Amino acid sequence: MSVQLIGQSQSPRKFRLPNELREVSGLVIGSIDSLWWHNDSGNAAELFLTNGKGEIQSTINLSSITNQDWEDLTQDDQGRLFIGDFGDNRRARAQLQVYCYDPEEEKLDSLQFSYPDNLFYDVEAFFWHRDSLHLFTKSQIQRADLTTYHFVVPATPGQHTAELRDSLQLRKRAVTAAAIHPETGQVALLAYYFKFRLGFIPYSAANVYYFTDYPEGHFLKGKMHSRRISLFLATQYESLDFLSAERLLVASEQTVFIKPKAKRIRWKR
Template sequence: MFLSVAWRMPGLLLFLFLAVQPIVLAQAERPGRFRLPTELKEVSGLVFAAPDSLWWHNDSGNAPTLYLTDGEGRLRRSLDLPQLRNIDWEDLTTDDAGNLYVGDFGDNRRQRTNLHVYRIDPVTGAADSIEFYYSDERHYDVEAFFWHRDSLHLFTKHRLQSGWLSTHHFVLPASPGAQVAVWRDSLALRKRVVTGAAIEPATGEVVLVAYYFKRWLGFLPWSSASVFVLDDYPEGHYLRGEVRRKRISCLLATQYESVDFANEGYLLVASEQTVFIRPRAKPVRR
């Protein structure tokens, strides 16, 4: 009996190895890094439409246009939206019906009274508008949001003191018309401003991309960046759960502005053009 089992062990081990290997490889598949088309010099939002298709947009002052690329950054389509204005487009998300949402809510001077989120049909270009204000009637600079369960979740940039910053979480109904963004939570962050957000609907895992920028001696640009992974939180209170911080390596000053989930093992983050580097996207392990 012992000899019979021992004789079959190598074959059994080989079978188990081959059965598990595809799963391991799928989980470990690392997306490539790539440069973005010249049309996306000031990229500010990204979202996956499919494993090999991504939508993008530029920051304030650029054309009201969405760009579709493949998974290596090759431009497939430009969707012009002449009926809209790009006052300060800051992030991009999608719902489970495939609609795109563009957040025109950047407010560096904290004085805007015309905040919008645009819901866009990516096939026809038809657009609805959500006009909103904050429940405490204050002004916030927002660069990050995502759609989840019929609501939009906005994350602010807010400066405290002594190198500390914070992000406030507001919840906004994802329905066209006049709406109110209601405050839910806040989280203090050391030398980081939040510039992009995404959620993995299957697991509920939330990620925020954030960076810190300064000039040494008044003229030498320097930056550092991180991804904050949020999970194990009370229902809908993303900032109250476990927070893990993952550093994004960058040799040159880089402004990471957007993030989304690429697959089971990796995120994709994108940075806009600077004096030293072209706009590009790179993977970050989850």
């Protein structure tokens, strides 16, 4: 969940993330000075709370679980954080889960899920909406048209089978993060493309896709608007959330040439 809390004058347009968030892959904006983050696979099972400038205020070590492949972070209307441990680049994981952490009560819970017909997907994007978790798959960057599938899982503890809701083909873009504005219902998908030109020159491009005027629960069937946020530089954008109805915060992890950073972008219809 995100709300209209951070105004243009209160949040820097760009800021460097600390070294502790060099592989950032999840973001939730809780309040004007409460931004929740986590890193992806191979890092400790930790949540980081920063202020609006990305300066770490506290670190929560969830030592009872592991970060097998944390890929995205979302929040429900009660302030509980959902951690998506469902990354599966090799399409081989038998156990997929989402952890639910309540920062107020310091309580941790979880749910497990699988896909129908014993299929395997890689997921790096999801958000909470009306007691359900909405997951968007990431295609392997091997061809021009990349498909993202929209699955739905109940946001309750237990073992679930994900329900396939919709799909959408994006031209040379693989989805890495998702968010929904709780008041307007706008949906945003962050997606990028990466390859080596001439076999050794890294090239990337990234867009945010906005969806409005969709049938209830069928976000990918709405009106789609696109905003390009990077071109040429090998920037790996992995997380986003709404700052307001017109602005988002997007963040990228560290690469060989670029430090981890976040920047504010504006949606222009």
